Amino acid sequence: MTSATFGFAVQATCGKARAGTITTPRGDIRTPAFMPVGTAATVKAMLPGSVRATGADILLGNTYHLMLRPTAERIAALGGLHKFMNWDRPILTDSGGFQVMSLASLRKMTEKGVTFRSHIDGSRHEITPERSMEIQRLLGSDIVMAFDECTPYPADEGTARASMELSMRWAQRSRDAFGDRPGHALFGIQQGSVYADQRAESASKLRTIGFDGYAVGGLAVGEGQEKMFEVLDYAPDMLPEDKPRYLMGVGKPSDIVGAVARGIDMMDCVLPSRSGRTGQGWTARGQVNLRNARHRDDPRPLEEGCTCPACTGYSRAYLHHVIKSDEIIGSMLLTWHNLHYYQSLMQGLRDAISAGALADFTAAFHANVALGDV
Numbered sequence: 001m002t003s004a005t006f007g008f009a010v011q012a013t014c015g016k017a018r019a020g021t022i023t024t025p026r027g028d029i030r031t032p033a034f035m036p037v038g039t040a041a042t043v044k045a046m047l048p049g050s051v052r053a054t055g056a057d058i059l060l061g062n063t064y065h066l067m068l069r070p071t072a073e074r075i076a077a078l079g080g081l082h083k084f085m086n087w088d089r090p091i092l093t094d095s096g097g098f099q100v101m102s103l104a105s106l107r108k109m110t111e112k113g114v115t116f117r118s119h120i121d122g123s124r125h126e127i128t129p130e131r132s133m134e135i136q137r138l139l140g141s142d143i144v145m146a147f148d149e150c151t152p153y154p155a156d157e158g159t160a161r162a163s164m165e166l167s168m169r170w171a172q173r174s175r176d177a178f179g180d181r182p183g184h185a186l187f188g189i190q191q192g193s194v195y196a197d198q199r200a201e202s203a204s205k206l207r208t209i210g211f212d213g214y215a216v217g218g219l220a221v222g223e224g225q226e227k228m229f230e231v232l233d234y235a236p237d238m239l240p241e242d243k244p245r246y247l248m249g250v251g252k253p254s255d256i257v258g259a260v261a262r263g264i265d266m267m268d269c270v271l272p273s274r275s276g277r278t279g280q281g282w283t284a285r286g287q288v289n290l291r292n293a294r295h296r297d298d299p300r301p302l303e304e305g306c307t308c309p310a311c312t313g314y315s316r317a318y319l320h321h322v323i324k325s326d327e328i329i330g331s332m333l334l335t336w337h338n339l340h341y342y343q344s345l346m347q348g349l350r351d352a353i354s355a356g357a358l359a360d361f362t363a364a365f366h367a368n369v370a371l372g373d374v
Protein backbone atom coordinates (compact mmCIF):
# COMPACT_ATOMS: atom_id res chain seq x y z
CA MET A 1 0.00 0.00 0.00
CA THR A 2 1.30 3.49 -0.65
CA SER A 3 -0.01 6.98 0.00
CA ALA A 4 0.82 10.25 -1.76
CA THR A 5 1.28 11.89 1.61
CA PHE A 6 2.94 11.01 4.90
CA GLY A 7 0.46 9.84 7.52
CA PHE A 8 0.13 7.95 10.79
CA ALA A 9 -2.86 6.09 12.20
CA VAL A 10 -3.14 4.15 15.45
CA GLN A 11 -5.15 0.93 15.08
CA ALA A 12 -5.00 -0.35 18.66
CA THR A 13 -3.72 0.60 22.08
CA CYS A 14 -2.86 -1.41 25.19
CA GLY A 15 -2.02 0.83 28.11
CA LYS A 16 0.36 3.42 26.70
CA ALA A 17 1.46 1.12 23.86
CA ARG A 18 0.12 1.77 20.32
CA ALA A 19 -0.11 -0.45 17.25
CA GLY A 20 -0.39 1.58 14.05
CA THR A 21 0.72 2.29 10.49
CA ILE A 22 2.86 5.04 9.04
CA THR A 23 1.94 5.58 5.38
CA THR A 24 4.45 7.01 2.90
CA PRO A 25 4.67 7.19 -0.93
CA ARG A 26 7.26 4.39 -0.75
CA GLY A 27 5.21 2.04 1.38
CA ASP A 28 3.70 1.48 4.80
CA ILE A 29 5.56 1.05 8.08
CA ARG A 30 3.94 -1.18 10.70
CA THR A 31 4.43 0.17 14.21
CA PRO A 32 5.87 -0.47 16.69
CA ALA A 33 8.73 -0.72 14.17
CA PHE A 34 12.37 -1.70 14.43
CA MET A 35 14.54 0.02 11.80
CA PRO A 36 17.79 -1.73 10.79
CA VAL A 37 20.80 0.57 10.53
CA GLY A 38 22.26 1.01 7.05
CA THR A 39 24.82 3.69 7.88
CA ALA A 40 26.94 3.80 4.71
CA ALA A 41 24.15 2.85 2.28
CA THR A 42 24.23 -0.80 3.33
CA VAL A 43 22.94 -2.89 6.21
CA LYS A 44 26.29 -4.58 6.74
CA ALA A 45 26.50 -8.23 5.53
CA MET A 46 22.94 -8.10 4.17
CA LEU A 47 21.45 -7.67 0.68
CA PRO A 48 18.44 -5.30 0.62
CA GLY A 49 16.18 -8.21 -0.35
CA SER A 50 17.42 -10.09 2.71
CA VAL A 51 16.70 -7.10 4.96
CA ARG A 52 13.15 -7.06 3.56
CA ALA A 53 12.83 -10.81 4.08
CA THR A 54 13.52 -10.35 7.81
CA GLY A 55 10.34 -8.18 7.94
CA ALA A 56 11.81 -4.66 7.85
CA ASP A 57 9.55 -1.96 6.36
CA ILE A 58 12.13 0.85 6.63
CA LEU A 59 15.88 1.20 7.09
CA LEU A 60 18.22 3.95 8.21
CA GLY A 61 21.03 5.92 6.65
CA ASN A 62 23.33 8.59 8.03
CA THR A 63 24.00 12.11 6.85
CA TYR A 64 27.46 12.20 8.46
CA HIS A 65 28.84 9.08 6.77
CA LEU A 66 27.27 9.68 3.35
CA MET A 67 28.26 13.35 3.14
CA LEU A 68 31.88 12.31 3.62
CA ARG A 69 31.77 9.31 1.32
CA PRO A 70 30.59 9.11 -1.47
CA THR A 71 29.01 12.61 -0.84
CA ALA A 72 25.32 13.50 -1.05
CA GLU A 73 25.86 15.28 -4.39
CA ARG A 74 27.23 12.10 -6.00
CA ILE A 75 24.32 10.01 -4.66
CA ALA A 76 21.85 12.60 -5.96
CA ALA A 77 23.53 12.59 -9.39
CA LEU A 78 23.16 8.79 -9.43
CA GLY A 79 19.42 8.95 -8.73
CA GLY A 80 19.24 9.19 -4.96
CA LEU A 81 19.88 6.83 -2.04
CA HIS A 82 17.02 4.40 -2.77
CA LYS A 83 18.29 3.70 -6.30
CA PHE A 84 21.93 3.80 -5.19
CA MET A 85 21.47 1.07 -2.55
CA ASN A 86 18.63 -0.78 -4.32
CA TRP A 87 16.06 -0.33 -1.52
CA ASP A 88 12.76 1.09 -2.79
CA ARG A 89 10.93 1.25 0.56
CA PRO A 90 11.12 4.07 3.13
CA ILE A 91 14.47 5.36 4.40
CA LEU A 92 14.99 7.52 7.50
CA THR A 93 18.25 9.45 7.77
CA ASP A 94 19.79 10.92 10.87
CA SER A 95 20.86 14.56 10.68
CA GLY A 96 24.55 14.17 11.43
CA GLY A 97 25.01 15.82 14.82
CA PHE A 98 25.25 12.62 16.81
CA GLN A 99 27.87 11.06 14.53
CA VAL A 100 29.93 14.25 14.29
CA MET A 101 30.24 14.30 18.09
CA SER A 102 31.01 10.58 18.29
CA LEU A 103 33.26 10.11 15.24
CA ALA A 104 34.78 13.33 13.88
CA SER A 105 37.90 15.04 15.18
CA LEU A 106 38.77 18.70 15.74
CA ARG A 107 35.13 19.63 16.15
CA LYS A 108 34.12 23.27 16.66
CA MET A 109 30.51 23.97 17.56
CA THR A 110 28.98 27.44 17.28
CA GLU A 111 25.44 28.79 17.03
CA LYS A 112 25.72 28.33 13.26
CA GLY A 113 26.56 24.62 13.37
CA VAL A 114 29.56 22.30 13.66
CA THR A 115 32.85 22.35 11.73
CA PHE A 116 34.95 19.20 11.91
CA ARG A 117 37.56 17.07 10.23
CA SER A 118 36.54 13.84 8.54
CA HIS A 119 37.47 10.66 10.42
CA ILE A 120 38.20 9.17 6.98
CA ASP A 121 40.71 11.58 5.44
CA GLY A 122 40.95 14.59 7.73
CA SER A 123 39.22 16.93 5.25
CA ARG A 124 37.36 19.88 6.76
CA HIS A 125 33.54 19.99 6.73
CA GLU A 126 30.65 21.94 8.22
CA ILE A 127 27.15 20.84 9.11
CA THR A 128 24.47 23.40 9.90
CA PRO A 129 20.71 22.81 10.13
CA GLU A 130 20.40 24.17 6.59
CA ARG A 131 23.21 21.97 5.21
CA SER A 132 21.79 18.90 6.98
CA MET A 133 18.39 19.49 5.36
CA GLU A 134 20.07 19.93 1.96
CA ILE A 135 22.06 16.70 2.35
CA GLN A 136 19.00 14.70 3.41
CA ARG A 137 17.04 16.18 0.47
CA LEU A 138 19.86 15.21 -1.93
CA LEU A 139 19.79 11.68 -0.50
CA GLY A 140 16.02 11.58 -1.04
CA SER A 141 15.24 10.15 2.39
CA ASP A 142 11.56 9.83 3.26
CA ILE A 143 11.94 10.74 6.95
CA VAL A 144 14.39 13.54 7.70
CA MET A 145 15.68 14.22 11.22
CA ALA A 146 16.12 17.78 12.47
CA PHE A 147 19.70 18.84 13.12
CA ASP A 148 20.30 18.67 16.85
CA GLU A 149 22.94 18.18 19.48
CA CYS A 150 22.57 14.92 21.41
CA THR A 151 23.33 16.13 24.93
CA PRO A 152 26.14 14.02 26.42
CA TYR A 153 25.38 12.02 29.59
CA PRO A 154 25.74 12.87 32.40
CA ALA A 155 25.08 16.58 32.07
CA ASP A 156 24.31 19.01 34.90
CA GLU A 157 21.08 20.99 34.58
CA GLY A 158 22.78 24.09 33.22
CA THR A 159 24.70 22.19 30.55
CA ALA A 160 21.61 20.19 29.59
CA ARG A 161 19.49 23.32 29.32
CA ALA A 162 21.99 25.17 27.13
CA SER A 163 22.25 22.13 24.87
CA MET A 164 18.49 21.64 24.65
CA GLU A 165 17.85 25.30 23.90
CA LEU A 166 20.46 25.25 21.12
CA SER A 167 18.81 22.15 19.65
CA MET A 168 15.43 23.90 19.74
CA ARG A 169 16.83 26.89 17.83
CA TRP A 170 18.33 24.41 15.34
CA ALA A 171 14.96 22.64 15.17
CA GLN A 172 13.30 25.89 14.02
CA ARG A 173 16.03 26.42 11.42
CA SER A 174 15.64 22.80 10.28
CA ARG A 175 11.91 23.30 9.87
CA ASP A 176 12.43 26.57 7.93
CA ALA A 177 15.06 25.00 5.64
CA PHE A 178 13.08 21.77 5.05
CA GLY A 179 10.34 23.69 3.29
CA ASP A 180 7.23 22.06 1.93
CA ARG A 181 7.94 18.55 0.62
CA PRO A 182 4.72 16.50 0.21
CA GLY A 183 5.23 12.83 1.00
CA HIS A 184 8.39 13.56 2.94
CA ALA A 185 8.45 13.95 6.73
CA LEU A 186 10.54 16.04 9.08
CA PHE A 187 10.88 14.76 12.65
CA GLY A 188 11.80 16.98 15.60
CA ILE A 189 14.03 15.61 18.38
CA GLN A 190 13.28 16.17 22.07
CA GLN A 191 16.24 16.83 24.31
CA GLY A 192 16.50 17.80 27.98
CA SER A 193 18.62 14.91 29.27
CA VAL A 194 17.11 13.39 32.44
CA TYR A 195 15.37 16.57 33.60
CA ALA A 196 11.55 16.41 33.34
CA ASP A 197 11.08 20.18 33.24
CA GLN A 198 13.52 20.52 30.36
CA ARG A 199 11.95 17.57 28.52
CA ALA A 200 8.57 19.35 28.84
CA GLU A 201 9.98 22.66 27.57
CA SER A 202 11.61 20.89 24.64
CA ALA A 203 8.37 19.07 23.74
CA SER A 204 6.39 22.29 23.96
CA LYS A 205 8.84 24.11 21.69
CA LEU A 206 8.78 21.28 19.14
CA ARG A 207 4.95 21.27 19.12
CA THR A 208 4.95 25.02 18.47
CA ILE A 209 7.30 24.58 15.51
CA GLY A 210 5.26 21.61 14.26
CA PHE A 211 6.70 18.32 12.95
CA ASP A 212 5.43 15.17 11.21
CA GLY A 213 6.91 12.99 13.95
CA TYR A 214 8.81 13.40 17.20
CA ALA A 215 11.93 11.62 18.44
CA VAL A 216 13.04 11.16 22.03
CA GLY A 217 16.72 12.05 21.72
CA GLY A 218 19.50 12.16 24.26
CA LEU A 219 18.96 8.63 25.56
CA ALA A 220 20.90 5.37 25.09
CA VAL A 221 23.99 7.44 25.79
CA GLY A 222 25.24 5.50 28.83
CA GLU A 223 22.49 6.25 31.33
CA GLY A 224 21.52 2.58 31.63
CA GLN A 225 18.12 0.91 31.27
CA GLU A 226 16.70 1.93 34.65
CA LYS A 227 17.40 5.64 34.10
CA MET A 228 16.21 5.41 30.49
CA PHE A 229 12.89 3.88 31.56
CA GLU A 230 12.58 6.54 34.27
CA VAL A 231 12.69 9.22 31.55
CA LEU A 232 10.45 7.18 29.24
CA ASP A 233 7.86 7.00 32.01
CA TYR A 234 7.03 10.63 31.17
CA ALA A 235 8.88 11.94 28.09
CA PRO A 236 6.89 10.25 25.26
CA ASP A 237 3.60 11.42 26.81
CA MET A 238 4.79 15.01 26.32
CA LEU A 239 4.89 14.50 22.55
CA PRO A 240 1.79 14.76 20.32
CA GLU A 241 -0.33 11.61 20.61
CA ASP A 242 -1.32 11.57 16.92
CA LYS A 243 2.23 11.54 15.56
CA PRO A 244 4.88 8.77 15.55
CA ARG A 245 7.28 8.73 18.49
CA TYR A 246 10.82 7.56 17.68
CA LEU A 247 13.30 6.53 20.38
CA MET A 248 16.76 6.95 18.83
CA GLY A 249 19.48 4.33 19.23
CA VAL A 250 17.50 1.73 21.21
CA GLY A 251 18.25 -1.05 21.88
CA LYS A 252 18.61 -4.56 23.25
CA PRO A 253 15.40 -6.65 23.24
CA SER A 254 14.37 -5.85 26.82
CA ASP A 255 14.89 -2.12 26.11
CA ILE A 256 12.54 -2.42 23.14
CA VAL A 257 9.80 -4.24 25.08
CA GLY A 258 9.94 -1.62 27.84
CA ALA A 259 10.02 1.33 25.44
CA VAL A 260 6.99 0.07 23.47
CA ALA A 261 5.05 -0.32 26.73
CA ARG A 262 5.84 3.37 27.42
CA GLY A 263 4.40 4.62 24.11
CA ILE A 264 7.32 4.43 21.65
CA ASP A 265 6.46 3.59 18.01
CA MET A 266 9.86 3.46 16.24
CA MET A 267 13.35 2.37 17.28
CA ASP A 268 16.76 1.79 15.69
CA CYS A 269 19.91 0.13 16.95
CA VAL A 270 23.15 -1.23 15.54
CA LEU A 271 23.11 -4.05 18.12
CA PRO A 272 21.58 -6.92 16.09
CA SER A 273 23.82 -6.27 13.07
CA ARG A 274 27.01 -5.20 14.88
CA SER A 275 26.84 -8.01 17.47
CA GLY A 276 26.02 -10.52 14.70
CA ARG A 277 29.41 -9.75 13.15
CA THR A 278 31.09 -10.66 16.45
CA GLY A 279 29.25 -13.99 16.71
CA GLN A 280 26.54 -12.95 19.16
CA GLY A 281 23.12 -14.49 18.50
CA TRP A 282 19.97 -12.94 19.98
CA THR A 283 17.15 -15.41 20.74
CA ALA A 284 13.93 -15.59 22.74
CA ARG A 285 16.03 -17.22 25.48
CA GLY A 286 18.62 -14.48 25.57
CA GLN A 287 22.02 -13.92 24.05
CA VAL A 288 24.09 -16.82 22.68
CA ASN A 289 27.83 -16.41 22.13
CA LEU A 290 28.59 -18.63 19.15
CA ARG A 291 32.32 -18.18 19.77
CA ASN A 292 31.96 -20.33 22.89
CA ALA A 293 33.49 -23.81 22.51
CA ARG A 294 30.36 -25.41 24.00
CA HIS A 295 28.78 -25.13 20.53
CA ARG A 296 31.47 -26.89 18.51
CA ASP A 297 29.74 -30.31 18.40
CA ASP A 298 26.15 -29.09 18.69
CA PRO A 299 24.00 -30.21 15.72
CA ARG A 300 21.00 -28.11 16.81
CA PRO A 301 20.02 -24.83 15.15
CA LEU A 302 20.79 -21.57 16.96
CA GLU A 303 17.08 -21.21 17.80
CA GLU A 304 14.54 -24.05 17.64
CA GLY A 305 11.58 -23.01 15.50
CA CYS A 306 13.26 -19.99 13.92
CA THR A 307 12.60 -19.90 10.17
CA CYS A 308 15.63 -17.80 9.18
CA PRO A 309 18.31 -19.25 6.82
CA ALA A 310 20.83 -19.59 9.67
CA CYS A 311 18.44 -21.74 11.74
CA THR A 312 16.88 -23.75 8.87
CA GLY A 313 20.16 -24.47 7.06
CA TYR A 314 22.91 -24.76 9.64
CA SER A 315 23.93 -26.16 13.03
CA ARG A 316 25.43 -24.32 15.96
CA ALA A 317 28.59 -26.32 15.25
CA TYR A 318 28.79 -24.80 11.77
CA LEU A 319 28.07 -21.26 13.03
CA HIS A 320 30.75 -21.71 15.70
CA HIS A 321 33.22 -22.91 13.05
CA VAL A 322 32.67 -20.09 10.54
CA ILE A 323 32.68 -17.43 13.29
CA LYS A 324 35.92 -18.76 14.78
CA SER A 325 37.40 -19.01 11.28
CA ASP A 326 36.33 -15.41 10.62
CA GLU A 327 34.51 -16.54 7.49
CA ILE A 328 32.24 -13.90 5.87
CA ILE A 329 29.25 -16.27 5.93
CA GLY A 330 29.39 -16.12 9.74
CA SER A 331 28.54 -12.40 9.67
CA MET A 332 25.89 -12.99 7.02
CA LEU A 333 24.08 -15.74 8.92
CA LEU A 334 24.25 -14.19 12.39
CA THR A 335 23.16 -10.77 11.11
CA TRP A 336 20.26 -12.32 9.25
CA HIS A 337 19.16 -14.33 12.29
CA ASN A 338 19.43 -11.36 14.66
CA LEU A 339 17.44 -9.02 12.39
CA HIS A 340 14.88 -11.80 11.87
CA TYR A 341 14.60 -12.25 15.66
CA TYR A 342 14.19 -8.48 16.18
CA GLN A 343 11.46 -8.30 13.54
CA SER A 344 9.71 -11.33 15.05
CA LEU A 345 9.81 -9.56 18.42
CA MET A 346 8.22 -6.48 16.82
CA GLN A 347 5.50 -8.62 15.20
CA GLY A 348 4.84 -10.23 18.58
CA LEU A 349 4.54 -6.80 20.19
CA ARG A 350 2.19 -5.52 17.45
CA ASP A 351 -0.01 -8.62 17.78
CA ALA A 352 -0.03 -8.41 21.59
CA ILE A 353 -1.06 -4.73 21.53
CA SER A 354 -3.81 -5.48 19.01
CA ALA A 355 -5.05 -8.30 21.27
CA GLY A 356 -4.86 -6.11 24.39
CA ALA A 357 -2.39 -8.61 25.85
CA LEU A 358 0.89 -6.71 26.10
CA ALA A 359 1.31 -7.50 29.81
CA ASP A 360 1.11 -11.25 29.12
CA PHE A 361 3.52 -10.93 26.18
CA THR A 362 5.98 -9.00 28.34
CA ALA A 363 5.77 -11.56 31.15
CA ALA A 364 6.37 -14.43 28.69
CA PHE A 365 9.27 -12.50 27.12
CA HIS A 366 11.05 -12.14 30.48
CA ALA A 367 10.25 -15.72 31.52
CA ASN A 368 11.84 -17.08 28.32
CA VAL A 369 14.94 -14.95 28.74
CA ALA A 370 15.19 -16.15 32.34
CA LEU A 371 15.23 -19.78 31.13
CA GLY A 372 18.50 -18.97 29.39
CA ASP A 373 20.09 -20.83 26.51
CA VAL A 374 20.86 -24.51 26.99
Ligand SMILES: CNc1nc2c(CC[C@H]3O[C@@H](OC)[C@H](O)[C@@H]3OC)c3nc(N)[nH]c(=O)c3cc2[nH]1
Pocket: 037, 038, 039, 060, 061, 062, 092, 093, 094, 095, 096, 097, 098, 145, 148, 149, 150, 151, 189, 216, 217, 218, 219, 220, 221, 248, 249, 250, 268, 269, 270
Ligand atom coordinates in the same frame (compact mmCIF):
# COMPACT_ATOMS: atom_id res chain seq x y z
C1 LIG B 1 23.04 4.50 20.30
N1 LIG B 1 22.38 5.50 21.11
C2 LIG B 1 21.94 6.63 20.53
N2 LIG B 1 22.02 6.90 19.20
C3 LIG B 1 21.51 8.15 19.06
C4 LIG B 1 21.39 8.92 17.90
C5 LIG B 1 21.91 8.38 16.59
C6 LIG B 1 20.98 7.44 15.94
C7 LIG B 1 21.58 7.11 14.60
O1 LIG B 1 22.83 6.43 14.79
C8 LIG B 1 22.97 5.42 13.83
O2 LIG B 1 23.54 4.28 14.39
C9 LIG B 1 24.94 4.40 14.65
C10 LIG B 1 21.60 5.09 13.32
O3 LIG B 1 21.68 5.00 11.92
C11 LIG B 1 20.72 6.23 13.75
O4 LIG B 1 20.35 6.98 12.59
C12 LIG B 1 19.03 7.43 12.66
C13 LIG B 1 20.86 10.22 18.03
N3 LIG B 1 20.75 11.01 16.90
C14 LIG B 1 20.31 12.28 17.03
N4 LIG B 1 20.22 13.08 15.93
N5 LIG B 1 19.94 12.82 18.23
C15 LIG B 1 19.97 12.09 19.39
O5 LIG B 1 19.63 12.61 20.46
C16 LIG B 1 20.45 10.72 19.30
C17 LIG B 1 20.54 9.90 20.45
C18 LIG B 1 21.08 8.62 20.32
N6 LIG B 1 21.36 7.65 21.22
Ligand SMILES: [Zn+2]
Pocket: 302, 303, 306, 307, 308, 309, 310, 311, 312, 337, 340
Ligand atom coordinates in the same frame (compact mmCIF):
# COMPACT_ATOMS: atom_id res chain seq x y z
ZN1 LIG C 1 17.25 -17.90 13.12
